[in-house]
Amino acid sequence: MGKVFAEIDQKLQAWIEQQPVWFVATAPLSAQGNINLSPRGHDTLSVLGPHRVAWVDYSGSGVETIAHLRENGRVCLMFNSFGARPRIVRLHGQGTVHLPGDVVFDEVTALHPEHPSTRAVINVEVHRISDSCGWGVPVMEFVGERDLLRQHAEKRGVQGMEAYRATKNAVSIDGLPGLPVSR
Template sequence: MAKIHEKLTDRLRAFISAQPVYFIATAPEHGGHVNVSPKGYADTFSILDDLTVAYLDLDGSGVETISHLRDNGRITVMFCAFQGPPNIVRLYGTGRVVVPGDADFDGLKQRFGPHPGVRSVIVVSIDRIQDSCGYAVPFMAFENDRGLLDQWAGRKDVQQKRAYRAKNNRESIDGLPGLSAEETDPVAQHS
């Protein structure tokens, strides 16, 4: 039932762009915890070309994806249809973390909607594209995005964001390095 694609076709691009939620999966190289993170805000995901995508990484409770990518680079992005015909699309590949100060950060950041609390941009080089039936995925109706993450980040001043990131984003739950001290400085980081 699964089909492999050589590139992101117009049909796949349209499907991906229509999904209000996507999921990011990563794992450390040796032992540790597999991480799966749901992502919302449709304007935080961008298709860069036929085999490259990126998403805006916002402040969060942990730093698993960044730590795992720096450990081994492996990442899977999954989209599934909760409305319309059943479908699941998985993008397997290698991710890299682009932080403020990196040469391509500002250009990448412009591809996304405005959000406070930007930590990085995750760029994924795709090496396998697979879609499958999604017959068991339930129907669910999208009402709208939760604005809570943006509201939370918007209420924090620079010192509060710096302290939060220092406490929660320096290493993964398995002790892998996350964001360094200079990477956790939120001055002027708003998409």
Template sequence: MKLHPEITPKLARWIEQQKLFFVGSAPLSADGHINLSPKGGDCFRILGPKEVAYLDYTGSGAETIAHLRENGRIVIMFCAFEGGPQIVRLHGTGTAHLPSDDSFQSLASRFPSNPGMRSIIRIEVQRVSDSCGYSVPYFDYQGERDILDKWANAKGREGVTAYQAEKNRLSIDGLPALEQPSERT
């Protein structure tokens, strides 16, 4: 393993070529559930040598948002499924920026529009490491899935918002994730 003081230009080029990454977070409680989520599509951006962000799509849970609200801890992991073996981890502190937040629009301008978007996760990177990945298998990339886009377009903005209110309000451990506008102070 090698530690880097920041995301170097070489690592940035490699990260930008990856089609898939994983997001890990955990609550403070020892009884809480650790979360690990795969992410894909054109949803990851390097904002600076120690700052990244990704589009957070609507899903059946909102664990990452809940964990970030509670403690901010997050790790992003990229691993090569083609080419030379490599794993890169970005540890840091994250914040979920919701569409109602003042900072949302400036971040959103860096991403393509997506009907399934729920928030933008911005991470202040505190630790950058890479390792070999010698045991990661090869996989062939066949393309992006459009199922979320079709689902969100069929539901419409109001339907997606209603789904989020029902399914994404709390984490599986009962931590607050997405608040309704009337609940925000």
């Protein structure tokens, strides 16, 4: 059986920050809606306190995480060790979306390398922290980060990325509002 933590302490924070990939899950309120589970990587995540994490959100082919958080805020982040010592940690919380010009956006993006694909910052107030064994997860080796998002965004340029977001990130696959079209 796993452990439930009162807060993200320094030891847990260090372990979380060592994980090269993590996952974020959200869902719309509608039972007919689609649950979304997305992998994340790069230097995007910040542990900002014992009950607060945030990440720099890059443009993607969809906008489900943002749309679901704007609708209901429910979110679960999962960190998984693929190294020799198995472990899974889940952070359950209430997430909010912050766009360029917002104080939280500026606070979090200042902690990470600038990236041309940055579209938002997601802030999570964590209300439950738990871990489990991870014994069934394979041991794998981290080779390196992919640079395809950066290349994609640099090739499109600022105006091209705005046009991309206007067509790909304005509405979720369930028809929920995503990013505002004109920012």
